[in-house]
Amino acid sequence: MIIKVDDVMAFLRSSALAESDLFKEVILPLRLKVGDKEVFFLARLDGSDSYFLDGYRAVDPIKVLFYGAREQVFPVAAKPVRRLIAGVKACDLKALQLLDRALINKDFVDPAYKVWRDSTTILSVDCTEAGPACHCTLVGGKPYSEEGFDLNLSRIGDRYVLKAGSEKGRELLDVIKCTTEAVDVDAQAEKAVLEGRAKMTELVQNQNSDFRRSEEYTGLRGGDLSVWGQESRQCVGCGACTNICPTCYCLILNEEGGSDTFVKVRSYDSCQWQGYARVAGGASPRPRMRQRFRNRYLCKFLYMPSNFQTLGCTGCGRCTEACPGQIDFRTVVRDVLEAPPPEPENPLGPNAQERREI
Amino acid sequence: MSNPYEVIPATIYDIVQESPLIRTLRLRPDRPIRFKTGQFIELSIPGIGEGPFTPSSSHFVSDVMDVTVMKTGFVTEHVHKVRVGDRVGLRGPFGTWYPLEKFEGKDLLILGGGCGLAPLRSLFLTLVDEIQKYKSITFLAGAKTPADCIYKQAATEWQRYSRVRFVRAVDAVPAGESWGEDVGVVTTLLPKVSMDTSANPAVVCGPPVMMKFGTFDLLNMGFREENIYLSMEKKMYCGFGQCRHCVMGRYYACKDGPVFTYAQIKNEEGLWD
Numbered sequence: 001m002i003i004k005v006d007d008v009m010a011f012l013r014s015s016a017l018a019e020s021d022l023f024k025e026v027i028l029p030l031r032l033k034v035g036d037k038e039v040f041f042l043a044r045l046d047g048s049d050s051y052f053l054d055g056y057r058a059v060d061p062i063k064v065l066f067y068g069a070r071e072q073v074f075p076v077a078a079k080p081v082r083r084l085i086a087g088v089k090a091c092d093l094k095a096l097q098l099l100d101r102a103l104i105n106k107d108f109v110d111p112a113y114k115v116w117r118d119s120t121t122i123l124s125v126d127c128t129e130a131g132p133a134c135h136c137t138l139v140g141g142k143p144y145s146e147e148g149f150d151l152n153l154s155r156i157g158d159r160y161v162l163k164a165g166s167e168k169g170r171e172l173l174d175v176i177k178c179t180t181e182a183v184d185v186d187a188q189a190e191k192a193v194l195e196g197r198a199k200m201t202e203l204v205q206n207q208n209s210d211f212r213r214s215e216e217y218t219g220l221r222g223g224d225l226s227v228w229g230q231e232s233r234q235c236v237g238c239g240a241c242t243n244i245c246p247t248c249y250c251l252i253l254n255e256e257g258g259s260d261t262f263v264k265v266r267s268y269d270s271c272q273w274q275g276y277a278r279v280a281g282g283a284s285p286r287p288r289m290r291q292r293f294r295n296r297y298l299c300k301f302l303y304m305p306s307n308f309q310t311l312g313c314t315g316c317g318r319c320t321e322a323c324p325g326q327i328d329f330r331t332v333v334r335d336v337l338e339a340p341p342p343e344p345e346n347p348l349g350p351n352a353q354e355r356r357e358i
Numbered sequence: 359m360s361n362p363y364e365v366i367p368a369t370i371y372d373i374v375q376e377s378p379l380i381r382t383l384r385l386r387p388d389r390p391i392r393f394k395t396g397q398f399i400e401l402s403i404p405g406i407g408e409g410p411f412t413p414s415s416s417h418f419v420s421d422v423m424d425v426t427v428m429k430t431g432f433v434t435e436h437v438h439k440v441r442v443g444d445r446v447g448l449r450g451p452f453g454t455w456y457p458l459e460k461f462e463g464k465d466l467l468i469l470g471g472g473c474g475l476a477p478l479r480s481l482f483l484t485l486v487d488e489i490q491k492y493k494s495i496t497f498l499a500g501a502k503t504p505a506d507c508i509y510k511q512a513a514t515e516w517q518r519y520s521r522v523r524f525v526r527a528v529d530a531v532p533a534g535e536s537w538g539e540d541v542g543v544v545t546t547l548l549p550k551v552s553m554d555t556s557a558n559p560a561v562v563c564g565p566p567v568m569m570k571f572g573t574f575d576l577l578n579m580g581f582r583e584e585n586i587y588l589s590m591e592k593k594m595y596c597g598f599g600q601c602r603h604c605v606m607g608r609y610y611a612c613k614d615g616p617v618f619t620y621a622q623i624k625n626e627e628g629l630w631d
Contacts, residue, residue, distance in 0.1 A: 255403070
C-alpha cells in the first residue's frame with residue numbers, strides 16, 4: 001500500500017488523540033538541532049511540528065521503552081498501555097530481537113518487559129540518512145528492516161510504501177486504509193524502494209570502508225591484553241556505552257521493601273563499573289579497567305552470539321557517540337585485530353601477565 | 359507464568375553461631391521450597407538487599423531450610439544482625455545440582471573449606487539419607503583455625519556412619535586454642551586418601567584459591583576432569599541468567615552452574631578469580 005507522507009502523519013496525530021481508542025500513547029522521533037547537529041529524540045506525540053519519521057536512529061535506544069532504566073519487578077508495576085512506537089530504525093529493531101531472546105524465553109520471562117512488549121505496536125521506517133557513527137553494515141545489519149516490525153514504512157519521494165509484518169500490522173493497515181487515500185504497490189514503487197535501500201546501504205558502507213567487518217571479530221579474543229590496555233587508556237569506566245547500548249540489559253536488583261515487605265526494583269548495571277562482578281570478600285574476575293573494557297567487546301561478539309545466536313552489536317554507533325573519552329568502537333576493533341599476535345600462551349592462563357601486574 | 363522475581367517470605371526459627379564470622383539461619387518459609395542439593399537461593403533482608411547462598415540442609419526437607427552465611431559485606435553484615443522471629447525473603451531455587459545418580463555405587467571424595475562447607479553439608483546430609491546407595495564418602499573439611507570450624511557437632515555425628523570418613527584440618531592453631539586433629543591447608547589431607555581416582559567422583563567447594571589448587575591436586579592424583587564437580591561462586595544477582603553478572607565466557611554461573619564439572623569450564627576466563 002502506498003500513502004502520502006502527510007497522510008501518515010495525520011493518521012498518527014489522529015490516533016494519538018484522547019478520543020481515539022486505537023492507541024493511548026504514540027511515541028515517535030522528534031528532530032532537534034543541538035549545536036550544529038540535527039539529532040532525533042523519542043518523544044510522545046503532542047502538538048509539536050518537529051516530528052520526523054525518517055532520518056537515522058534516535059539518541060536513545062528503544063530499549064528504554066521496554067526495559068526501563070529503573071523498574072519495579074516485584075510486585076510488577078508495569079500496566080499495559082496500548083501504544084504505538086513509530087519511526088523505529090532497523091538497528092533498534094534488531095536489538096529488540098536479542099532482548100526478546102534474553103528476556104522472554106523458556107527458562108525465564110521478565111514480567112515487566114513482557115507487559116511492555118505485548119502492549120506495543122511497532123512501526124519501523126527505512127533509514128534515509130546515516131549518523132556519523134552508524135555502522136550497521138559492518139555487523140551484518142542493514143539500514144532498513146525486513147522482519148520484526150508490525151508495520152514498515154519505506155519512503156519514496158513524498159509517499160510511503162507500507163508493509164505489514166504481523167497480524168497486528170495487518171489490522172492496523174486495514175484501519176489506515178479506511179481513513180486515508182491509499183493506492184496499491186506497483187512494480188515501479190517496489191523498484192524505488194529497492195533503489196532507496198541500496199543507496200542507503202552504500203552510504204553506510206562507504207563511511208565505514210576503513211573498518212573491519214564482524215566476520216573477523218572472533219579474533220578479538222586472541223588479542224594481546226596490552227593492546228586492550230592501550231585502547232582503554234581514555235576510558236574512565238563511566239558506563240555510558242553500556243547504558244545507551246540497545247542490547248545491554250545487565251541489571252542490579254535492589255531490595256526496596258519495608259521491614260516486613262519485599263519490593264524488587266531492577267536498574268541498569270554496567271560491566272564497565274568496578275563493582276560489577278565483584279563477589280563477597282572482594283575478589284573480581286576483572287579488577288582492571290582494560291579487562292572490563294575488553295569484556296564488553298567479547299560479550300558483544302563472543303558471549304552473546306553463543307547465548308542468543310546473534311551478535312550483541314547492531315551497529316547503531318551509540319557507544320561511540322556517548323563516550324566522553326571519544327573512543328570509537330570501530331577503531332578499537334581494528335587496532336586489536338591488527339595488533340601483532342601475543343606471545344605463545346602462558347600455561348598459567350591468558351591472564352597470567354595481568355595477574356603479575358596486580 | 360509466575361514472576362521469577364517473586365519473594366517467598368520466611369521466618370527465622372533458630373540461629374546457630376557457627377564461628378565468629380559464620381552463622382546458620384534456620385528458616386521456615388511461608389510455603390515449602392523444594393530444591394536439589396547444590397542449587398542456590400537468593401536470601402533477602404527486607405529493605406536492605408539480597409545475596410546468593412546455598413542451602414546447607416538436606417534436599418529431602420522442604421518445609422524448613424538452613425542457610426549458612428559468612429559476614430563479609432553489606433548484606434551479610436545485616437544477615438548477622440537478624441534475630442529469631444525476624445522475617446527474611448527467599449527466591450529460588452536456582453541453578454544446577456549435584457548429579458547424585460552419578461555418585462551411586464561410587465567412592466565419593468568431598469573437599470571443602472571455610473564457608474564452602476555450606477553446600478557440602480547439604481550434599482552430605484542428602485547423601486546420608488540414602489547412604490546405602492553409595493559405596494563410601496570421604497569428606498575432607500578445612501578451616502583457618504579451630505575457632506573458625508563450623509558445624510562443630512558434625513565431627514562426632516557424621517563419623518557415626520560406617521561408610522563415612524570425615525577428616526578435618528585447620529591451617530593453624532593460634533596460641534590459646536587446642537586442636538587434636540590435622541594441621542595444614544585442607545589439600546594436605548589429599549595424600550592420605552587412598553581410593554581409585556580414575557572412575558570416582560570428587561566434589562570441591564571453598565575459597566577460590568582452595569578450589570584452584572584443590573582441583574589441580576585432584577587432577578594430579580588421577581581424577582578425571584569430568585568427574586570433578588566444582589561449586590562456582592560468582593556474583594549471582596538475579597538467579598536466572600538475566601543480569602549477566604556471573605557470566606563466565608559462554609556460561610552463566612547461576613543457570614548453567616553453580617555446579618559445573620571442571621571439564622566444562624576449564625577454558626573459561628576468570629575461572630578462579
